[in-house]
Structure formats: structure tokens, C-alpha cells
Amino acid sequence: MAIEQKDVLFTLVKSLSKSEKRQFKLYVGRLGGNSEANFISLFNLLDKVITFNDDLILKKTNIKKQQISNTKAHLYKQILVSLRLNPVHQNTRSHIREQFDFAAILYSKGLYKQSLKILEKAKDLALNNGENNLAYEIVEFEKVIESQYITRSLSNRADELSSQSKELSLINARTSKLSNLSLQLYSLLLKEGYVKDDVDSKKVKLFFIKRLPKYKLSDLGFIEKLFLYKAYLWHSLIMQDFVLSYKYSQKWVDLFEENPEMKKQNSVFYLKGVNYLLESLYLIKHKTKFNKVLEKLDFDIQNRNISLNENTNTLTFLYYSQNKLNLYFLEGRFNKGIRYVLKLLDEIKIYETKIDAHHIMVFYYKIACMYFGAGKNKECIFYLEKIISNKDLKMREDLLCFTRVLNLVAHYDEGLDYDIDKLIISTYKFLLKMNDLHEVQRKMISFLKNLSSIYPQDLHKAFIRLHKELIKFENHPYEKRSFLYLDILSWLESKIQNVPVEIIIKQKAKKLIK
Template sequence: MPKTPSNKLFNLIKSMSGSEKRYFKVFVGSHANKDSKYLRLFDAIEAQEEFDDEVLKNEVYQGKPVQSRKYSELKGYLYDLCLKSLQGYDEKTSVDYKLRHYLQSMQVLFRRSHFSDCQDLLSKARKLAYKYERFTVLIDMLGWEKQLAYAKSDIDYLDEALDRIETEEQHLQQQLTSISAYRNLFFRLLVSLRKDASLTGPEFRKRLADIVDTPLLQQPPESDAHQAQIYYYRTLSIYQLATGDLLAFKSSSEQLIELMESKPHFLNEDVSEYISALSNLIMGCGRVGDYEALEVYLEKLRQVKPLSQDDELKIHRQYYQNKFSLCIAKGDFKEGLSALQTHLRERSHFDNDLFETNTFYYYYFHISFGAEAYDDALSYLNDWLNLSTTVERQELQGTARILNLIVHFELGNYVLLDSLIRSTYRYLKKREQLHDVEREIISFIRKAAGSPSKHELKVAYESLKGAFEQLPQTERAKSFFVRAFDMMAWLEGKLEGKSYGEMIRRKFKERSR
């Protein structure tokens, strides 16, 4: 038996859901005693938080010496047993497994000339296959229909049914062709968007227009398969998002969700794309300022029942990214802190390598800052700053350094600010990120850190606010910092004696009128 790397087995068992693990115990229960070595190894891996091969070996063999080959064979056996168990589990829940079981059973019965029993199974399988649009399987079943009639020498049936079978086969082929065409169009557009994400302007729009200039997107394919319609709206919506037609993007996303929900049995089979579509719709609502609808769809996302660990992770990530963005936009940092604490508890159940915490550090910082929990904000900011530049874009690293100056200023760490200002200046200049926005902020922090009087500090705030207002819109747009943090709300709050959160809430109410 070939060797099975320990972490491969560890990762497989850790990826199993609670119901899958329970099924495994039942699956092997009649073939093993409670003290079997592979069950001990399974339980030991299930209990481990982090992989430790030596601890696992001691748990299985209880300190007794053992040959490495024997241990490797045990891991290989358990790995194969887990796969067989998962196949059995999927067979109980997956449509494809059920259809495969029908076809295999028909083959068994046919070889033994139980033709009537074959026809009974064929009838059941056809209903299931049509319900879930398994067109390739349906074509195979039409072949079985002809084969059974031939085996029974039922020439009258063939004479009556052949035209109907041929027409049905052609229709199924047309549906497969339609799905393939829409799927290829979707992926062609997706590849084009990802291949050169930095491309903008007329050239970018022309390249996308060349892809979507097709009769396939002229109107919804209402007479085609459900899957073809799904691809139509997915393709249309990502094109509208890419070209900035946000109202159309929101509308198409709503139609896509309505279409998906119109046939819930498909969602019981695979909910992954529904999760992504809901997340896109939530983003669309935020982009057009429809926060009431956003909250409705956000709660709908929260209530989606995951079918796999990957689904569970996607729901968690998408829900909290959008939840945090909403709290920041509304200035509801109290709610944001509550959501953050719940998120951190739930996050502990996921593998750190899968979760990618680095994409959340900005949200952690901004919510803590808005709630005036500056020590926490600084801690999250330090986590952000300590990331490898290969993980985060350098513009985010530059933004984090500017925010770092502001947090230290809020904390009154004036002794540290002098050296931090110098290092931040050097970092931004070296990476050509020292725009007028960043220069003005650094200049302000340098003055403010020099222990000025209240009057002098107010003058410094007013000076920075005036400098910001005079900056051309194009200059502000160059800085990711301005898009990531509402500097004007912070400055106006200082001048009016109000908190950053109060100013964000006021601005949100004004926008919502």
C-alpha cells in the first residue's frame, strides 16, 4: 500500500462535517471494534487542533514501538476508508450519485434479463434527471429505452416510439449546446476581466464589448434550461459591474436571485453560486445606496444553509465583510464591535490557512477606531503592517502607515510620532505613493505632535481641512487612503468637538434623505 502523507489524512478528516464524521462511525461500526487502530487514529486526528504526527502515533500505539511502514499503511488504509465513507454519504444526498446508482442497477438487472424491473428503474431515473436537468444522463436513458425494447423484441414499441425518442434526443442536445455556449461566454468574460485587472478606459470597454456582442445576451433565454438562464444573468451582471452600470448590475443581480430561488431543489444540491450571487447583490445595493434592501439580503445570506465546509466559510466571509462595510458606512460602530466579537468567535472554528485573516484587518481597524477603542485599532493595524508585501497590495501598506500616525496621535504617543513620521515618509516616497494627500497629513501630524496650544491645534485642523478641500478631485482619487478613511469626517469632528462616529452617522443620514 502506498504511503499517505500525514497532513493529507489530517486535512481530509478536518474537512469533514459533523454529519459526515457521524456517518463514518456508522459506516465502519459493523467492521471494526472500538479499539481498532484506525478508529483510534481517526479520533486522535479529530481531537487535534494542529497537526502533530508524533502525538498521533503515540495515541494509536500507546507508546509501544512501531515500524514506520506499519504506521504509513494504517494512514493509507484510513484515508481510503474515509473516501469510501464519503462516497456512501454523498450517494444518500447527491442527485448524481442517485442517478449513477439507478444506471448501475439497471445494468445489473439487464444482464439477468429482468427487463420489466429495468423499465421501472428507468421511469424513476428519468423523472429525477429531468427535474435536475441532467441532460447527458437523459440521452443515455433514451439509449436504454431503445435497448430494452430491442432485447424484448418489441418491434411495435420501437416503431411507435422512435420518432418521439429522436425528437427528444435532439431537444436534449440543443439544451446541452445552449448551456455550453452560455457557460463558455461567462468564463471568457471572467478570464478577460481577471487577465489584466489594471486595464481601464476605452480599450477596456472595447475588449469587453467584443465579448458580450453576441445574440446570446440580447434577451433572457426563457425557453432554455434553467442552467443556461443562470449563466445569462451571471454574465450580464458581471459585465454591468465591470462597466460601472451599477443600477443595471443591481437589477440583474435581483433577477438572478429570483431565478435561483424559483427552483429551490437546485439549491439543495449546490448552494455555492447562490451564496456568491447574494453577496454580489448586497454589494450592488451598497454601491447604489439602497441600504434597506442591503440589510434584507444580508440577513438572507446569514440564513443560507451551507452544504459543505467551503459553503460555511464563504457565508461567514461574505456576511461579515458586508456587515462590517455597512456598519462603517452608517457609522454604527457599536453594532460593528458586537458583530466583530461574534465574528472572531465564529472564525476560530475555521482553519487559519483557509480563512485568510489578512483581508479583514482593515475592517477590524476601522470599526475599533470608530468605536474609539484605539488600543485595539492599533493592534489590528500592527497586524496589517506586519503582513508580507506579497500578501497585501503595497498601496494598502502605505494606507496602513498613514492610519498608524493618526492612531498614535489619538493615543497621545507623541514621543513615538517623530520617528514614525520619518519612516512613513521614507516608505511612501520610495514606493511613489507620496501624493499631496499624504504630504498634507504628515505635515499636520508633525505640527500637532509638537504639543501646540488648543488655539494652535485648531488652526492646524482648519489648515488641513482647507488643504483637503482645495485638492483637485483627481488628486484625491489617486490616494487609496482617501477612499479607505473619511479624513474630512475626522477633521470636522475635531473642529466641532464631536467623535468620528458621530460625524459618519450625520453624513450617512444626510445621504439617506
């Protein structure tokens, strides 16, 4: 049976850069005899082939069938050891752990003072970089050494270590509560999306208040503030308070601007913060500020103000590309955006093995919206079908719903109405099943359902009536989300004025916050 890219070893080998492969060969070649070792033969095979299975291993190497499992496990371990030694993958955190290991070796040899000296330096490094969990481990190790060998370096050594241990324990407990709250809210956001009514709103507020630990902002360190701002951000997004989400995402990013060394130490958190700042600015339609933040992100990437590795390279592509699409939406430049889409589709192919299916589908939805805005409904439907036909997709419910509604609108707009009744019924059933049918969606589906009974000369008045009904929900606390990913109002205005929807959105873009 073919193993292909689902095999963890094969995936790891294929992820290695040329320099990482070169270092691995140098690493395993340090000892004589390794050049003929089974795991080297297996590495060379995996490096060359596109797919493989166990039969290929037996055919192309001297590895026996009963040796395959152990050889693969050994090769996997050796690659990881080699990568750990690579300077590219070393950071402050790994340096602290390395010093901890050195101290443990010295301790085992009975060299207590040398061990404590290294631990003291490692502890200072950990504390200065917000690595409080590692600092706590170091203090606990220092206590072990002091309990077995009294150094008498300080008369109050025991009290000092006990005090440090207690303080770090409290900090870590508070950090853990904040990180748990942040993670739970993020999970809730992904699973449920925005609150739908007052009942949802009260539940989320109670959930948040019950789990938010007591704190004094001036007592919090970098990591604690980071998780605090993240928790408030997820809460504000779920509550559809986008002004607050802008406030806390800005605090998140400002935290890194005040501690620029943390951009390299915690690059993933920084990139995520910038991404949510951009998303918040997009939701409140602050075009000028959005553009500046996007330019700053590009500046940080180009000037390597963040640590660039395969993980962060993927994230920078993901966040910059999605927000570049959003900029075209804000400006109403759909036809120009399509030229960017054509380039983007090639880049998605490069990164598709490193991006999860959810984010690929988000790209497809945004691309579909770009084609819809440009009046190219067939292309819009093509990308929406990619989402609808994916039966195994774990995607945010609100985006799945808007995909169906946009698909219905695009079919009508393109004149593909021969099966419109079936499409309306399937869309209606899907939204009912998702328990996500809002008043805006009900009115849209009802309107499209009755289109066949409206005389052509009455169609213009029907569009005007629907627009008057829907515009009342534009700033509704729970219904406004229906307009976030699908600008139905602009579409209706384009029908009423008999102009392309792109022109309507461009006119609105000129009035956005400067």
C-alpha cells in the first residue's frame, strides 16, 4: 500500500531544505561506517522519490523487511537531532534548555558550583525573555542542588529560592488561566462564529467573566499581557464588537512594538496579532489604517524583523495574501484584484501541502467574492463549488452559510435559473440544518424564491423594496454579520441603479474612514 506524503518520515525528509540535507549528511558522516548504514540508504531513497512504499525500500536498499520499522524510527530521530543542531532552528528558548542540560551533566558529575553558575545565567535569560515556565524549572533544580550540597554562597539562599519559586508559580498559574481562556474562546469562535442573539450574548459574557482571573495590569509580564489581550480579542470578535477587537488587537501588536526583540523570539504570535489587527480594521472599514498596517507587515517580512523559517514563511504568505485580497475589497477594485488572484493561485499550489484545508477554502471564498464583485459569476460559482463539494470540510459555520447564499445569488445573476428552485430548497435546508438562518438570509431566499412570479416591469420596484427591508439590519447587533462576507446591499444597489456592483463599492470606498 502506498504511504506517500501521509507518512511522517517521508513528509519530514521532503520538508528539508538543501542546507538542512547537507548538514544532516555531514552530521551522520562524522563517524566512520555511517555511509553504509541502513538509515542513510533509506534517507537517500526518500530524498529521490516522489512516492514510496515498503516494497520499494526492499527493492532499492539492503534493508530487510523486519528492519524497516526500526530503520525508519532511527532515521526520524537522527534527522531531528541534526535539525536541533542547526543554527536556523536555535533560539533563546532552545539556548536556555541547552544550558539546563549542561547544568544537569555537571550536577551528575558532582560539580555543583559549576552547575549552579550555569543555571543562574540561564535563569536570568529566561526571566528577561518571559520564559517563566523554564525559569521555574531552573529554580526547582537549584533547590534540588542546594538541598544536597550547601554552597554557602549566600546566607539567605534558601529563602531567596523559595521566594522565587513561589512568585514564578503564581505567575505561571495566572498565565495558564489566561492562556486556557484564550484557547477556549478561540475554539468557540471557530466552532460557533459570532453570537446570534441575546441568549448567546449572555452565555458568552458569563463564560468570559467566570474564567477571567483577577489581575493588576502593572503586575503582568509580556506573556501574561499577550494572553490577556488575545482573550479580550476573541471575546470581542464573538460579540461582534469590532471596535473593541481593533482596540485589543492593536494592544497585542503594540506589545511587540514595545518589545521588538520579541518579534524574533515569538514570531508566530506577532504575525497572528498583525493578522487580527488587519481583520479588525477590515471589519470596521478603516481603509487607510489597514493599508499602513499591511505595508508595515511587508516591511517586517522584507527586513527580517521576524524569524523566518518554514513555519513563519507559510504564515507570512497566508496572512499577507488574505489581507491583500481584503484591501482590494475595501477599495472596490475587483477587476484589478483578479489579476492578483491569478498570481495567488500559483502561490497557493506551492503552499497547499503546508496550509490546512480550512484556510485553502477561505482563499477560495475570497477568490469567489472577487470574481462576483467583478461580475464574473461563472468563475465565482466555480470556486464556491470547491467549498460546497468538500464533504469532509471542517470550516467555520458562518462561512459555509455565506458560501451557499452567494452561490444562489451568483446563479441568479448569471441567468442560470433553470434549476433555481432546487437550489433555493437545498440552500434553505442547509441553513436550517446549520441552525444559522438569520432574518437577512430569510428575506434574501424568500425574494429569490418569488422572482419567477414577478413581472419584468415590476422587478426594479422589487429590488427597491428588498433594499429598504435589508438596510434596517446593516447595523443590527446580530444581523450585521450577514453583510460582513457578502455585500448584498451593494448588489441590490447595483441592480437598482443598473450599474456594475464594482462601481457601487468603489463609490462607498471613497467615503470610508481616512
